Every structure is written in structure tokens, then in C-alpha cells.
Amino acid sequence: MADTIPANISPLYPLANAKGTDLLCELCQKPAFIQCSKCRVTYYCGPEHQRADWIGIHAKICDELAVLRKPVPFLTSEKDRREKREELIQQQLRMIVITRTTGQKLLFENHFEEAVPAALQSLKFAIDVHGSSSVELVPSYLILGEASIGLQRLSQAEEYLSQAQWTVLKTDNPSNAIKSQLHRNLGLLFSALKAITVAPWRTSQLISSMPQTNTAQRTSACPVATSAWRIFSCTRTSRRLPMTCLDG
Incomplete structure (x- = not known):
């Protein structure tokens, strides 16, 4: 950096x-x-x-x-105003891509502190374009949540991920990719909070959404899932945990 x-x-x-x-x-x-x-x-x-x-x-x-x-100039023509609005939206959509991609790259490099400003900008632009309750905001919340977990700001992470979860719950047919990423981040959060009775359940939902044919292949595809699944397997006999049925 x-x-x-x-x-x-x-x-x-x-x-x-x-x-x-x-x-x-x-x-x-x-x-x-x-x-x-x-x-x-x-x-x-x-x-x-x-x-x-x-x-x-x-x-x-x-x-x-x-x-x-900068202030938008006064335009007398409805056609000019409509074209200006469309131009602005296209610029904002481009900024969402730039800021979100930057935030994800910084997360991948474990630069959690630097990822926060990029994610905040992507969230602001997403709200401007899609409104404050759109599922299009969820990727920005997830970046902010994961960065906060990396920084050990767990209360802040919980706020971001709760907002993401609430938005997904209100959305008809959210994508599997969004739901999978949300479950993953919630699993990371609960693992960080040492909530062992909850984290493996969240991770099991992630595992069940993977395309592999059996549980061993699924867990090997995700290191986070592997460690959480081991904890879950050890505690199943002594705890009654909510879980998603797994194939294989």
C-alpha cells in the first residue's frame, strides 16, 4: 500500500x-x-x-x-433532464463496480482497514441508484462486515451483517450466491464470537449449497467450512443443534 x-x-x-x-x-x-x-x-x-x-x-x-x-445545472427541457439523470446513473453504476471491486481486492489481501472506505463508497452509490432497501446493497454490507470481523470490531460487523440479512429476508428470490456469501460471513462472525453452537449450523448451510456430490468434497472446497464442520461433528452427539440436511 x-x-x-x-x-x-x-x-x-x-x-x-x-x-x-x-x-x-x-x-x-x-x-x-x-x-x-x-x-x-x-x-x-x-x-x-x-x-x-x-x-x-x-x-x-x-x-x-x-x-x-458538483451542482446539477438547471435544464429547461424535460428531454435534457432525463438524459442528464440517465448519464448520472450510468456514472454511479460505474463507481459501484470500481469501489466494490477495490474493497473485495483489499479484503483478499487482508487489508481490512483500507477496505472499509471503498465499501462505504460502494454502499453510498448503491443507495443513490437502487434505494436504501434494495438487495443490491448487500455485497457492500458483506464487505463491511468481513472487514470489521478482520479488525475485531465485532459489534460493528454484527450491525452490517444484520442489515444484510434483513435485506435478503425481505427480497423475493435472492440469488444463491448472495445467500451463500451471507451465510459464510455470519459463520465467520459467530466463530469469532466463539458461538460454537451456531457457527457450524451457518457453515453447514454454506456446505449444502456447494455443487460437490458428498460432504467430504464440500468441506475440502472451503477451509472455513472444514474447521467449523469438525467442531459441529464433535458436538452433534451432545447438543441439539439446528442444521440443514446434507447429502452424502
Whole structure:
């Protein structure tokens, strides 16, 4: 990861803001005191969050944010307004792909702290495009949840994954990929909380969704599933656990 952060911070002057405008930190939503001097549309509570955001995602999207967040000009033609809205949506969809892909890559590399800003940005863009209750938000919640688990911020992880689970439950026919990833992350969370009576059940749901023909092949395909399944197998005789029926 890059260690050098360009000197692109400038202070905010509250009296220069429009009346009633509250400028909030991009990462924590607390009052902002500095801004990115390059795009001038991104604000932070302090240098620490500016640095985290720059490393995590802002360096990649600074120029795009300057365009996306500038005031929309007044258009008299309905046709022009419709075309402008469609153009904006396409730009936001592109940003969802960039930010989400970056967050997933950082997770894969175990850069949990850096993955959070990318996932937060993907969540914001997804809400703008799809609304606050769409299943399209779930991948961003899952990245945030897994990053929080990696950082041992388990209460925060539980909030993100609970939101993901609630969204999936409200959705008609969510994809198997989304459900499988959700079960996996819930299993990771419960394992981190040492809730042995629950984690293997969540993982068994993941195992049962895999295409292999028997349990041994399924567990060998997923190291997380393997360890949790061993715990589950050892405790089945002494505990009455909810479980998904497995083939093989």
C-alpha cells in the first residue's frame, strides 16, 4: 500500500459555507474540519480519516467525485433532464463496480482497514441508484462486515451483517450466491464470537449449497467450512443443534 499521501488537504471555513449546510466526514459522519483540496467535494474530521480514505479508495475516484458531486445545472427541457439523470446513473453504476471491486481486492489481501472506505463508497452509490432497501446493497454490507470481523470490531460487523440479512429476508428470490456469501460471513462472525453452537449450523448451510456430490468434497472446497464442520461433528452427539440436511 502507498505510504505517501499528497499534500491535498485544506481547512474548512464554516462561515464560507451556505447557511444550513452541514459538512460531514466521509468516513464517520462527524463534523468536518478539512477537505480534499483536489476535488473540494470530500470532507474529513481530521488527517487520519483523510489518509485512510485516500489509501482505501479516494485516490482512485477523486476526479470522478468532483464531477458527480458538483451542482446539477438547471435544464429547461424535460428531454435534457432525463438524459442528464440517465448519464448520472450510468456514472454511479460505474463507481459501484470500481469501489466494490477495490474493497473485495483489499479484503483478499487482508487489508481490512483500507477496505472499509471503498465499501462505504460502494454502499453510498448503491443507495443513490437502487434505494436504501434494495438487495443490491448487500455485497457492500458483506464487505463491511468481513472487514470489521478482520479488525475485531465485532459489534460493528454484527450491525452490517444484520442489515444484510434483513435485506435478503425481505427480497423475493435472492440469488444463491448472495445467500451463500451471507451465510459464510455470519459463520465467520459467530466463530469469532466463539458461538460454537451456531457457527457450524451457518457453515453447514454454506456446505449444502456447494455443487460437490458428498460432504467430504464440500468441506475440502472451503477451509472455513472444514474447521467449523469438525467442531459441529464433535458436538452433534451432545447438543441439539439446528442444521440443514446434507447429502452424502
